[in-house]
Amino acid sequence: MQYTLTTDTAAAAGALDDLAALYETVFAEPPYLEGLRDVADFLDRYQREHRTPGFRLALAHDDDGTLGGFAYGLPLSSTTTWWNGLIDTSLPADFTREDGHRTFVVMELAVRADRRGHRIGSTLHSLLLDQVDAQRVTLAVRPEAPAAAWYEHLGYDLIGMSRPWPEAPIYRVMIRALPRLPSTSP
Numbered sequence: 631m632q633y634t635l636t637t638d639t640a641a642a643a644g645a646l647d648d649l650a651a652l653y654e655t656v657f658a659e660p661p662y663l664e665g666l667r668d669v670a671d672f673l674d675r676y677q678r679e680h681r682t683p684g685f686r687l688a689l690a691h692d693d694d695g696t697l698g699g700f701a702y703g704l705p706l707s708s709t710t711t712w713w714n715g716l717i718d719t720s721l722p723a724d725f726t727r728e729d730g731h732r733t734f735v736v737m738e739l740a741v742r743a744d745r746r747g748h749r750i751g752s753t754l755h756s757l758l759l760d761q762v763d764a765q766r767v768t769l770a771v772r773p774e775a776p777a778a779a780w781y782e783h784l785g786y787d788l789i790g791m792s793r794p795w796p797e798a799p800i801y802r803v804m805i806r807a808l809p810r811l812p813s814t815s816p
Contacts, residue, residue: 631698631750632691635757642680642687648697649676656740661774672738679704679737684730688757690741690750699741701754705764706733711794712768716803719790734762734808736769739777751777755784759808767808770794770801778802 636642653672657664679685684705690698706712706728712735713726736758741751759767770792771778782788786804793800 631745631748631753632693633753633757634689634691635760636687636689637685639681639685642685642702643677645687645689645700646673646676646680649700652697652700652740652742653738656742659743661772675737676702682707684734686758686762688754690745690754692745697742698745699739699750699754701736701739701751701758703734703736703738703758703767705730706735706768713803715792715794715798716790717793717800721789731763732765733805734759734764734767736767739769751780752784762808764808765810766805768803768805770803772799773802 636645650669650673654664654669656662657668657672662668679702680687682704685702686704687700687702689700692698707730708728710728712728712733713721736755739751739754739758741754768789769781769786771781773791781804784806786806789803789805791800792803
């Protein structure tokens with residue numbers, strides 16, 4: 631497996647066809663059972679998000695070039711609605727305050743079914759977060775998905791349950807502190 635990380639907007643845009651095909655395959659599986667509308671929503675969202683300053687895309691390719699997995703994320707901006715959909719808890723304003731640097735969000739992480747169990751997801755997750763200059767990382771995961779327990783194993787803590795839009799399923803919103811990067815100033 632060959633791993634790459636890109637922050638280049640053009641390279642991220644060029645990866646979209648492969649990402650969409652893998653997304654469609656992975657998220658058609660239970661418990662997600664996503665369909666064409668969900669894939670279209672992913673495409674629309676990705677086309678906006680990959681232009682965000684601080685966007686990062688980690689890719690895992692087999693030796694033949696086939697995409698085996700991907701992860702991407704970006705910093706939460708000061709205008710984010712990320713924390714608005716919580717349904718079982720209210721967070722203090724200081725916790726939800728964002729400035730484009732405080733919190734990095736893992737938007738998607740997907741690994742082809744036949745490649746799971748080989749630490750590809752862990753490697754993608756580590757590569758995605760390596761050298762991210764943020765205090766914390768957050769993500770949302772379906773509670774019934776096997777990934778929910780995996781994220782707990784990685785050190786994420788539950789913040790609360792969320793329904794980010796009216797027709798959305800329930801998600802677990804999780805967070806974890808990130809190690810501080812060493813200062814580069816003398």
